[in-house]
Amino acid sequence: MVRRRSQVGFTLVELLVVIAIIGVLIGLLLPAVQQAREAARRNSCINNAKQLALAYHNFHDTYREFPPARGSSSPKYGSTVFVLPFLEQGNLTDLFDRDAAAGFADPVNQAAANTNVPIIRCPSSPVEGLIKMRSSSSTGSHYGDFLTTSGTTSDESDPTIMTGWASDYWVNHLISSSSYDLYFPGAARPDPILNRYAPGSKMRDTTDGLSNTMMILEHAGYDQHYVKGVGMPMPSTDTTLDQPGAWGTWLGWCAFQLQTYSNYTPTSYPTGGSTPSGIGCTVNCNNSQGLFGFHPGGATVAMGDGSVRFFNEGMAGEVLMALASRNGGEVAQP
Template sequence: MRLKYPHVRAFTLVELLVVIAIIGVLISLLLPAVQSAREAARRSSCQNNLKQMALAMHNYHDTYRMFPPARLSKDPKFGHMVGLLPFIEEGNVADLFDRTAPGGFADPSHQPLANLEVGLVRCPSNPITDPIKMRLSSSTGSSYGDFLTTTGTTSDPGAAGILTGWALDYWVNHGINSSAYELVNPGADRPSPIFKGDEPKMSKVTDGLSNTTMVVEHAGYDQHFVRGVGMPMPSDDVTLDQPGAWGTWLGWCAFMVQTYPSYTAETYPTTLRNIPAGTDCAINCNNSQGVFGFHPGGAHAGMGDGSVRLLAEDTSARVLMFLVSRDSAEVIDD
């Protein structure tokens, strides 16, 4: 007897292609939402880093009656993060730092510590995911600086013995660019930021702690970014006003904040020794001397009162210059 099997209709090639196309469209619609959710999580983590750092600054002030100076030690050199370690629950890490080591933050004995990824030093939105090579501080507008090695310096990025460390994404500004401030407040004396001088104190912040930045995103070291785009980095780079040679988290992570003209990566002048100040772009313009993060629409700032706010990319140069000063009695009116 001949068996009869039920007829099973298979997909045609056209139907299969249509299903694949529909799935592709659904995935394309879903991806932006997934990316947005991931960035929201990264932004929240970044805000928390700044919050914890701002609170550590206040705890340091409670203990020593002042904030940690931007350049906590000038000889040997190391920066404010070394002083903050006990106040961010990293006392054991602080014990590993030898404050008498002749090379300071760049002493070869500190290599294990410099390459330790302390939780608060990096913003998860930063595309640089590895420790950076340490460099000498360059001559402003002359070169990007040779690499530091265990025995000296070298201009060869592939040389053995180059010192490395994790970059810090949250810096203090120990100065305000005079040209930028003159553009927004002509004829006025250049004011001081919170971390001006060897004994920065709350009592010196006469503009109000909630109106004055304390720690800001200044990310992307040791590369050069303009409007989020990585720029070429030859050893004789003259486009950086002061590159992040000391950008590892143990070092002098302090800068003189500036605002910029409306350059893009394509129009950025690569032959100027000093990039002029401007009023067209204040946030996420240039990580050489600017407030700079990798978040769409803005960068974070930890304020003097311990709060954290997102400074939008459309923040005016006038508002930013007034926010980064502690003692000039400006009125933020826009």
């Protein structure tokens, strides 16, 4: 008699059940992995803001004043230039020529602009690589032509267009008077922690308290336009993003006017003319003039005392405007 050998294996039903279980496990695991990665990115962003705040403090310790929000109006460059030596970037400081006629956009400073300084980049930002420099735009009129080594051009494919690394951290040189008036009607617009131009402000000028005043704000996404984390198409008819190139490169005229917005969605956002201040959205609304990051639920801010906080998207406008000023006399806590 022939003995039959028993066969060991999975039936089709059993195999399908195993595959289904594995699929469920992967579905449960992926969100946890993504959350862990975002937590790491957020911690890195917080550390970047902390290091930048310490650099501004070290500058103050050395020169007895903070650098101005805008380093110079002619030639133009931003406050980051001042604190490079305090970010262990002394060689890069020497590479940048402050006296160049066109400032940050001068061809002699192209090598400096193209140098990647990791501390100015938030790992959650979707903008990668070098961005193309634009001239200063006029809101409601045009974005501004691209800057070339010999002038300007509207041809985006021009090989002579100058480039630079974008920064995700900025200082605000003003507080929007229209936004401030929405929350504090009739009150005079106060000042942010840094003066708009030289001479720089001093710590004692922050009468609201350094721990109650914002200094370094996440203002990410340049030179693209984002509304609530969604990239806008940027047609010629949408000119509501201010100076995407001039402000975007880290050596640029890095300052913005802090504003609050109406609760627009990417589909309801008005894409013509300037976007007025509004009530309803304070954080992660619009990267034109707002506190804006790509973290779920909020954005990173370094305060005047060097501490770093995470401002939630639901923050009240009164609180945001109060914390933006150094001398408004408001009483507010995030």
